[in-house]
Amino acid sequence: MSTDQTFLIVGASLAGARAAEMLREDGFDGPLILIGEESERPYERPPLSKDYLLGKSEREKIYVHPLEWYPEHGVDLRLGVAVTGVDPAAHEISLADGSRIGYAKLLLTTGSAPRRLPVPGADLDGVLYLRSVGDSDRIRSAFGSAERVAVIGAGWIGLETAAAARTAGAEVTVLEMAELPLLRVLGSEVAQVFAGLHREHGVDLRFGVQVAEITGSDGRADGVRLADGSHVPADVVIVGVGITPNVQLASAAGLDVDNGIVVDERLRSSDPDIYAAGDVASAFHPLLGKHIRVEHWSNARHQPRAAAKAMLGQDVAYDRVPYFYTDQYDLGMEYAGYVEPDGYDEVVFRGDVAGREFVAFWLGAGGRVLAGMNVNIWDVNDAIQDLVRAATPVDKAALGDPATPLESLISS
Numbered sequence: 001m002s003t004d005q006t007f008l009i010v011g012a013s014l015a016g017a018r019a020a021e022m023l024r025e026d027g028f029d030g031p032l033i034l035i036g037e038e039s040e041r042p043y044e045r046p047p048l049s050k051d052y053l054l055g056k057s058e059r060e061k062i063y064v065h066p067l068e069w070y071p072e073h074g075v076d077l078r079l080g081v082a083v084t085g086v087d088p089a090a091h092e093i094s095l096a097d098g099s100r101i102g103y104a105k106l107l108l109t110t111g112s113a114p115r116r117l118p119v120p121g122a123d124l125d126g127v128l129y130l131r132s133v134g135d136s137d138r139i140r141s142a143f144g145s146a147e148r149v150a151v152i153g154a155g156w157i158g159l160e161t162a163a164a165a166r167t168a169g170a171e172v173t174v175l176e177m178a179e180l181p182l183l184r185v186l187g188s189e190v191a192q193v194f195a196g197l198h199r200e201h202g203v204d205l206r207f208g209v210q211v212a213e214i215t216g217s218d219g220r221a222d223g224v225r226l227a228d229g230s231h232v233p234a235d236v237v238i239v240g241v242g243i244t245p246n247v248q249l250a251s252a253a254g255l256d257v258d259n260g261i262v263v264d265e266r267l268r269s270s271d272p273d274i275y276a277a278g279d280v281a282s283a284f285h286p287l288l289g290k291h292i293r294v295e296h297w298s299n300a301r302h303q304p305r306a307a308a309k310a311m312l313g314q315d316v317a318y319d320r321v322p323y324f325y326t327d328q329y330d331l332g333m334e335y336a337g338y339v340e341p342d343g344y345d346e347v348v349f350r351g352d353v354a355g356r357e358f359v360a361f362w363l364g365a366g367g368r369v370l371a372g373m374n375v376n377i378w379d380v381n382d383a384i385q386d387l388v389r390a391a392t393p394v395d396k397a398a399l400g401d402p403a404t405p406l407e408s409l410i411s412s
């Protein structure tokens with residue numbers, strides 16, 4: 001076994017960079033190496049489908065830290081190189097350039113990758129995915145001249161990209177297998193709000209459709225053929241059909257993997273010296289009493305604090321209420337909580353749903369709040385998180401009444 005004192009982080013994006021920051025903040029002064037296969041230093045992805053994609057925000061704003069932060073904090077940042085293997089017995093990783101590095105503790109923050117569309121024509125020019133800053137640059141440049149954009153998949157990435165394409169002036173068609181956008185995440189009551197929002201902005205939403213192929217000529221996409229034989233012409237096709245966690249290293253190393261790297265509430269994997277955080281981690285959540293994998297910014301930002309503490313031998317569980325946000329056109333929202341598809345009894349609204357200034361609450365057994373979403377209403381998400389955390393039944397009439405302060409409904 002290696003006697004190396006090095007802490008190694010594989011995956012140099014938000015979770016990886018935050019873990020390096022937290023380790024230094026918590027006093028780790030040994031060698032610290034952060035390795036990533038992208039050539040950019042760690043950056044945040046949410047702007048890539050919002051302000052950055054719209055050309056409203058500069059590139060410099062996406063980065064997690066300034067370039068000089070890494071040497072100033074003794075973080076050996078190695079970019080543009082993939083880690084190809086982990087040897088838990090030897091406490092070593094191997095890199096694509098053939099070298100090996102020993103570690104005392106290893107953190108995997110390898111994130112996730114877009115699911116590819118398994119249909120003919122999916123590799124034509126003009127078929128674009130959105131995960132990296134390079135993808136965002138390509139899409140922005142394609143929107144510059146595109147008259148018609150087809151978006152496959154009405155999840156968060158699909159809808160945000162559709163909004164950006166509309167704002168850029170293209171005609172936009174969204175193609176979705178389910179009967180509404182975001183149906184599995186939000187359920188039909190709130191999914192309708194997003195359907196209405198996009199329709200009002202002139203997006204052609206087609207639900208319950210199956211993509212059969214991407215059509216093209218001279219190697220370039222020119223539309224999407226649906227299973228019913230109809231054809232949607234498009235100069236650019238954006239595919240946003242979900243992501244899969246990058247678990248290949250962990251699987252090959254023999255770690256427990258089940259829809260992500262299985263870790264406990266301290267982010268420790270089935271190997272005591274290997275940890276995982278961010279999109280790739282399926283972590284036990286003490287509040288929910290089960291493992292969940294969260295594909296959102298807040299999780300990638302905050303989970304590394306608990307992972308860093310665990311790597312330093314401290315006993316701190318990660319139990320934040322899952323949280324995410326989106327911005328589309330003039331709708332901004334925050335969501336806190338966790339609901340399985342169809343895993344709620346009813347939705348209670350407070351405020352003006354038609355005017356898109358409201359809070360929605362998903363209620364579970366006995367009328368306890370499982371999740372809440374504030375739309376164009378601000379400074380209430382902490383109270384929503386407290387309601388979720390309290391996990392006690394609430395009075396539905398009071399919950400739906402904007403005159404009743406949310407704080408007054410929280411009992412522990």
Ligand SMILES: Cc1cc2nc3c(=O)[nH]c(=O)nc-3n(C[C@H](O)[C@H](O)[C@H](O)COP(=O)(O)OP(=O)(O)OC[C@H]3O[C@@H](n4cnc5c(N)ncnc54)[C@H](O)[C@@H]3O)c2cc1C
Nearest residue numbers: 011013014015037045046083111112278279295296297300
């Ligand atoms: C366009 C876009 C918009 C988003 N908008 C929102 C939003 O509005 N709200 C929200 O809550 N969330 C949003 N998200 C989700 C959020 O960005 C992710 O949850 C977050 O990026 C996860 O961070 P991560 O560090 O865990 O993983 P990732 O960001 O996926 O980073 C993993 C890194 O590891 C590297 N890597 C993988 N394997 C290896 C290897 N073998 N060797 C070396 N390096 C490797 C990858 O190249 C990558 O750089 C958005 C995501 C995208 C793509």
